[in-house]
Amino acid sequence: MRKVTFLMAALILAWMAAACSETNPPTSNNGTNQSANSNETGSGSSGSGEEPVTLRMAWWGSEPRHNYTLEVIQRYEEANPHITIEPEYSGWDEYWQKLGPQAAANELPDIIQMDLSYIAQYGENNQLADLTPFLGKEIDTTNISDSVISGGMVGDQLFGFNLGVNALGFHYDAEKLESLGVAPLPEAWTWDDYYAKAKEVKDAGDVYFDTGMKADVFFNYFLRTKGASLYGADGISLGYEDDALFVEFFTPLVELVQYGAVPTPDVAAQFSNNLEMNPVVMGEGIGVWQWSNQFVGLQQVANRPMKIHPMPGPHAEQGLYLKPSMFFSISENSQQKEEAAKFINFFVNDIEANQLINGERGVPGSSVVKDALKPSLTEQQAQVFDYISWAEENSSPLGGPDPIGAGEVIALLDDLAEQMNFGVLSPEDAAQQFREEATKILSKNQ
Amino acid sequence: MKARAIRQHLTGYAFISPFIFGFLIFTLFPIAASLYLSFTDYNMFKAPAWIGLENFREMFTGDRKYWNSVKVTLIYVFAGVPLRLTFALIIAMMLNNASRAVGLYRTLYYIPSIIGGSVAVSIMWRNVFGNDGIVNLLLNFFGLESIRWFGDPMAALWMLILLSVWQFGSSMLIFLAGLKNIPQSYYEAASVDGANAVQKFFRITIPLLTPVILFNAIMQTVAAFMTFIPAFIISKGTGAPMDGTLLYSLYLFQHGFQFFNMGYASAMAWVMLIVVSILTALLFFTSKYWVHYETKEGR
Numbered sequence: 077m078r079k080v081t082f083l084m085a086a087l088i089l090a091w092m093a094a095a096c097s098e099t100n101p102p103t104s105n106n107g108t109n110q111s112a113n114s115n116e117t118g119s120g121s122s123g124s125g126e127e128p129v130t131l132r133m134a135w136w137g138s139e140p141r142h143n144y145t146l147e148v149i150q151r152y153e154e155a156n157p158h159i160t161i162e163p164e165y166s167g168w169d170e171y172w173q174k175l176g177p178q179a180a181a182n183e184l185p186d187i188i189q190m191d192l193s194y195i196a197q198y199g200e201n202n203q204l205a206d207l208t209p210f211l212g213k214e215i216d217t218t219n220i221s222d223s224v225i226s227g228g229m230v231g232d233q234l235f236g237f238n239l240g241v242n243a244l245g246f247h248y249d250a251e252k253l254e255s256l257g258v259a260p261l262p263e264a265w266t267w268d269d270y271y272a273k274a275k276e277v278k279d280a281g282d283v284y285f286d287t288g289m290k291a292d293v294f295f296n297y298f299l300r301t302k303g304a305s306l307y308g309a310d311g312i313s314l315g316y317e318d319d320a321l322f323v324e325f326f327t328p329l330v331e332l333v334q335y336g337a338v339p340t341p342d343v344a345a346q347f348s349n350n351l352e353m354n355p356v357v358m359g360e361g362i363g364v365w366q367w368s369n370q371f372v373g374l375q376q377v378a379n380r381p382m383k384i385h386p387m388p389g390p391h392a393e394q395g396l397y398l399k400p401s402m403f404f405s406i407s408e409n410s411q412q413k414e415e416a417a418k419f420i421n422f423f424v425n426d427i428e429a430n431q432l433i434n435g436e437r438g439v440p441g442s443s444v445v446k447d448a449l450k451p452s453l454t455e456q457q458a459q460v461f462d463y464i465s466w467a468e469e470n471s472s473p474l475g476g477p478d479p480i481g482a483g484e485v486i487a488l489l490d491d492l493a494e495q496m497n498f499g500v501l502s503p504e505d506a507a508q509q510f511r512e513e514a515t516k517i518l519s520k521n522q
Numbered sequence: 523m524k525a526r527a528i529r530q531h532l533t534g535y536a537f538i539s540p541f542i543f544g545f546l547i548f549t550l551f552p553i554a555a556s557l558y559l560s561f562t563d564y565n566m567f568k569a570p571a572w573i574g575l576e577n578f579r580e581m582f583t584g585d586r587k588y589w590n591s592v593k594v595t596l597i598y599v600f601a602g603v604p605l606r607l608t609f610a611l612i613i614a615m616m617l618n619n620a621s622r623a624v625g626l627y628r629t630l631y632y633i634p635s636i637i638g639g640s641v642a643v644s645i646m647w648r649n650v651f652g653n654d655g656i657v658n659l660l661l662n663f664f665g666l667e668s669i670r671w672f673g674d675p676m677a678a679l680w681m682l683i684l685l686s687v688w689q690f691g692s693s694m695l696i697f698l699a700g701l702k703n704i705p706q707s708y709y710e711a712a713s714v715d716g717a718n719a720v721q722k723f724f725r726i727t728i729p730l731l732t733p734v735i736l737f738n739a740i741m742q743t744v745a746a747f748m749t750f751i752p753a754f755i756i757s758k759g760t761g762a763p764m765d766g767t768l769l770y771s772l773y774l775f776q777h778g779f780q781f782f783n784m785g786y787a788s789a790m791a792w793v794m795l796i797v798v799s800i801l802t803a804l805l806f807f808t809s810k811y812w813v814h815y816e817t818k819e820g821r
Contacts, residue, residue: 172780343653491765
């Protein structure tokens with residue numbers, strides 16, 4: 077009797093051990109032996125009878141982006157019936173909170189939308205695949221210039237494929253401004269013009285002039301107009317010496333919040349991931365400081381004419397830069413790197429796909445795609461293309477990608493900006509805290 | 523004889539082996555690993571580098587946000603747990619007295635706890651008290667100004683505490699069971715002696731309920747220290763506004779998974795473990811002064 081129970085217990089144990097080891101999905105053999113079997117009909121353009129492949133793909137964004145991206149995926153799946161793409165999408169903050177644990181668990185999606193602030197962090201920690209071997213093979217680069225591609229270089233490895241070009245600007249509702257009886261924005265304006273305009277708008281109609289500036293992005297722009305930058309070129313320090321610059325940038329912005337021309341952080345948090353709730357869309361604000369690609373989404377949701385205005389000066393051309401809007405990276409742990417690369421190729425080179433994307437991820441890098449899009453662009457979308465070609469002439473080159481730890485520095489600066497905007501921390505104290513703690517974070521890279 | 527005894531033991535071990543293995547691999551090993559990692563600089567991708575007590579030094583002397591998160595957590599625990607237990611006890615007393623439809627009410631009151639602590643409830647809470655949430659809409663309907671419930675760090679923290687108080691169901695059920703265990707004859711005897719309801723509550727109910735109170739207090743305190751989901755969801759992972767909802771475990775999560783400072787996060791976890799252990803020990807230690815067991819053996 078006892079022998080039987082002992083045997084049973086042993087069996088249960090063996091069964092459990094077997095169950096544990098079986099949980100690894102048997103995907104590893106897919107990518108390698110596709111050519112070996114040639115059965116089935118498969119009228120798809122990319123070859124016939126391939127084994128089914130599932131790719132996971134993650135991106136951040138807002139509603140309009142989610143919608144058209146899903147459509148692009150659907151198109152790709154129709155053309156390549158053996159491919160299934162599982163989308164994982166969310167807002168910006170949630171995206172990075174989710175990606176970290178996935179990286180730690182070796183569970184990164186095959187295709188990852190990547191940002192300049194994080195590409196070094198993920199790349200140098202061996203989470204991203206070098207895309208160089210795919211260039212000219214899976215990814216057709218005939219019509220894409222080297223300067224566009226090199227945006228995704230970290231050191232001598234290409235960790236992300238540039239999806240488009242971006243530049244900062246002020247996207248606003250000119251008619252709303254006019255209806256308030258406020259004179260149009262001056263063409264080449266200065267920071268002082270901006271502060272005055274914002275207050276004038278607040279006085280005229282009790283509406284917000286803008287929704288605030290993303291601290292790290294616009295502070296970096298401001299520093300560049302002064303010949304400095306947020307991060308030092310060495311990657312282990314801040315790129316500016318004088319804390320007076322910090323004070324000079326943030327003090328007037330805090331004043332605008334206190335004046336009511338810009339929403340307080342808690343109000344801003346309510347619409348941070350929801351374009352439909354944005355004051356500009358609701359007709360309770362004039363404009364948004366943001367990247368040029370975001371103009372397309374704003375325009376779509378607001379559903380009325382918007383305009384793009386350049387950044388305030390002086391020395392705007394020194395501050396302005398063209399930035400790779402975002403990248404598609406392939407994770408190092410992906411078993412399907414070639415297939416993932418083929419999808420990226422479709423995304424950047426296919427004209428029909430780009431008619432869906434419509435420059436929402438930045439002005440496309442492929443000259444052929446750009447030319448093909450131009451005739452079909454609406455007047456509004458054309459503004460983005462025009463703004464980028466204008467910016468090409470009126471900007472200065474961007475340094476490399478943000479250093480490792482940039483994510484933590486950005487969180488720190490957002491934190492301090494929030495405290496300043498709530499009026500509990502003076503810009504002087506914030507400047508000092510920022511230098512102290514950011515230096516601590518960046519010096520870890522030594 | 524001896525061989526048989528050994529075989530008997532082996533049978534026993536074989537039966538509990540699934541647990542033993544699980545415990546060793548999924549509990550003991552991670553705990554030991556995190557203890558080691560707490561003395562290292564570790565970003566999860568590169569090999570951990572031993573830095574001795576540096577994480578702890580930074581935590582105690584250099585990190586402003588750390589101390590803020592400690593403060594926020596202590597307020598959350600020491601305001602939230604007593605409120606929650608009081609509330610649970612009041613509802614349990616009411617249910618204990620009601621004779622009809624108790625089952626229905628018990629279920630109804632327990633529902634928030636079943637779904638409690640989960641993502642859905644937190645999202646609901648955020649929406650109900652959002653600037654355009656239903657509470658503000660009601661206020662506006664009655665001609666009152668909207669209140670920015672999550673606008674101020676202290677207010678936002680109290681919203682979190684309120685959410686935890688609202689999820690009193692599990693403590694309430696345990697209280698209810700405890701109340702049912704108090705013999706009715708004590709109350710009858712007290713009534714005969716002329717005791718009123720308040721006297722009966724403080725002289726009979728509370729003393730006889732103290733073992734249950736101790737149990738609930740410990741369970742709820744430990745759980746409160748580890749609260750993560752509501753703060754994470756309501757502040758969208760940032761601890762906003764101004765770190766007002768940056769509970770300890772949320773800050774730990776930020777360091778571990780957002781900033782890749784896994785060594786620092788491990789060190790934080792160990793400090794938390796030690797603090798919670800000390801507090802639990804204190805509760806146990808003081809219990810002999812205020813907890814009454816009915817039988818001597820109960821001690």
